[in-house]
Amino acid sequence: MDSTSVLVVGAGPAGLALACGLRGLGVPVRVIDQAAGPATTSRANILHGRGVEVLNRLGALGDLRDRAQHAIRISYYVANKRLATVSFGKIEGKQLVALLVSQAEIEAVLRKRLTELGGTVEWGRELTGLAQRPDGVTATLQDGELSADYLVGCDGAHSTVRKLSGIGFPGVPLVDQWLLADVRADWELDRTGSSGWFHRDGLFFAMPMRSAENDTWRLMADVRPTDGEQPDVIDQLQQLLPERTGQTDAKIRDVAWTSTFRIHRRLADRYRDGRILLVGDAAHIHSPFGGQGMNTGIGDAENLAWKLALVAQGHAHAALLNTYQAERRALAEDVLRNTTASTKLMLADGAVARILRDRLITPLVNLQVVQRRVTWLASQLWVTYRKGPLGSGKGSRPRPGDRVPDLDCRDEHGRPTRLHTELGGKWALLAPATTSLETLAPLGEHVVHLIPDRPWRESWLIRPDAHLAWRGTSQPALAQWLEKLLSGGRTA
Structure with a gap:
């Protein structure tokens, strides 16, 4: 029976990011997917700050x-009257600005990185059983069996795993x-941003x-289900477009793909x-409003x-x-809660709600303070594991569990660099040049010593996912913390 250390089921963004992360740390990985080959449709299409940051650390941003x-902004209208425009601005410089890019293209750069790391995707291999x-774990496939020390299901909402x-x-x-289509269309609509229209019968997005x-445009609209056979997606969208947007001269020409889906x-x-x-x-799984799905999955993987x-x-x-669930499931609860609230606000069931x-809620997003808040929330750079088993709610900020920004520093040879550039799957000890790495030997070879760019008395140990692990001045205290981490998965 073929065997590997980790078997990843599913070659979407999350599965590929996980495989790249593991391969970069020297772990043997096999990736299988039941599809015959890579997807060509766009599906998710926005990468917020956290996703950009993770791909960069994986060496897969390309x-x-x-x-x-x-075109990272969206304007909201009622007919031809614009109510508000939400802009996703820069965070910590332009390197973390959100990117409107096809999921298919993101998967392509991740596959390229996986190949560079010596991995590949085994297409057309469907999982049928687990023991x-x-x-x-023994995985039964249609064409044989695979043995793995660990198996990770990255196979989507209908996960077989x-x-x-x-x-x-x-x-x-x-x-x-919901109706969804990627089309070529003729209309006089601003392409420097996305547009959404509120209508008494539902929403329309472009x-x-x-x-x-x-x-080329992605069109989306919600419809009420009817008994019997559903009309063609494009026919429905072509009818809804002028009704909900007021764009009476708009015409859909060519269709790349269409889909219908329910939001769960x-x-x-x-x-x-x-x-x-x-x-x-x-x-x-949750509402696509806010573009959080792919970003959350990539964050899970890292x-x-x-x-x-x-x-x-x-x-x-x-x-x-166990700390994976403790940290990431709590985040997913927040994401589900926030996207559900956004969906209910958008749909506004009833005249009073509309x-x-x-007239009240949507115009508020024109305020700069609201714009900054929206950008920050969408980015997921606010995520902290401070309340988890590896975090701490005490002491100066950043506290253990908090994300550490991309700081200027120097490598062990004194050359200027940046923290997130040096992480790349490694642990980083940000400490004075005289500090020894001997205490961190139990972490293996994936530890880098970085020297602060300013006077610095403490040592900060930063996790491979850029969250603070430990801070202090005592090497014995660090050794004790590390022993707790590695032996019991809890540092408090």
């Missing part, structure tokens, strides 16, 4: 900044039906997509079952990668894997 559509052993593991996925539907002719709010009741774990949409690497390579006890939305 030229996405150059190829992305720079856990004390020392691993989740179902075969018996992990519950409770939740509720939020919206019965987002510019990158194309050579600058005429669901959260796996656990992220780990022994040697089986869930990442991304396999663990949580959080799990360094922990699973330590366990798989024998540096840490398997209890460390008046409040259109």
Whole structure:
């Protein structure tokens, strides 16, 4: 039977990011996907600050900044009257500005990075069965069996891994039906941003997509389900377009793809079952409003990668894997809560709710303070694990569990560099030049010593995902903290 250290099921953004993270840390990985080959449709299409940051640390950002559509704002209208424009501004400099880019292109750069790291995707391999052993997992495929020390389900909302593991996925539907299409269209609409229209019968959205002719759009609209056969998606959109937007001269010409979907709010009741774990949409699904899905999945992958690497390579006890659920499921609860609230606000069921939305709440987003807040919330750079088993609510900020910004520093040879550039899957000890790395030997070889660019008395140990692990001045205290982390997955 073929075997590997970690078997990743699903070659979407989350699965590829996890595989890149593990391969970068020297962990043998195999990636399987039941599809015949890479997806070509765009699906998710916005990468916020956290996603940009993670891909950069993985060495997988490539030229996405150059190829992305720079239209990171959305204007809201009632007919031809503009109510407000939400702009996603810069955070910590332009390197973390959100990118409007196809999921297919993001997956392509991740596959390229995986290939550089010696990995590949095995297409056309469908998982049909799972069996856990004390020392691993046996995966039954249509064409044979694979053995792995750990198996991670990154196989989406209808996850086979989740179902075969018996992990519950409770939740509720939020919206019965949405229409979606990527089209070429003729109309006089500003392509420097997206547009959304409020109408008494529902919503209509248009987002510019990158194309050579600058005429490609993603269109979305909610509709009420009807009995019997549904009309063609494009026919419905062509009818709804002038009704809800007032754009009577708009014409859809060519169609790249269409889809219909329901919006659900669901959260796996656990992220780990022994040697089986869930990442991304396999663990949580929610409204697409705010573009949080792909970013949350990529964040899941980075959080799990360094922990699973330590366990798989024998540096840490398997209890460390419990911190993945403790940290990331709590975040997913926040994301589900916020996206559900946004969806209900957008849909505004009833005349009074629509008046409040259109005349009171929506115009508030024109305020600069609201714009900054929206950008910050969408970025997910606010995420902290301070309340988790590896965090702390005491002391000066940043506290253990908080994200550490991309600081100027010097490498061990004194050359100028930046913190996030040097992480790349490694742990970083940000400390004076005379500080020894000997205490961190139990972490293995993936530790880098960085020297602060200003007078610095403390030592900061920064996790591979850029969150603060420990800060202090005592090497014995650091050694004690590390022993707790590796032996029990809890540092408090």
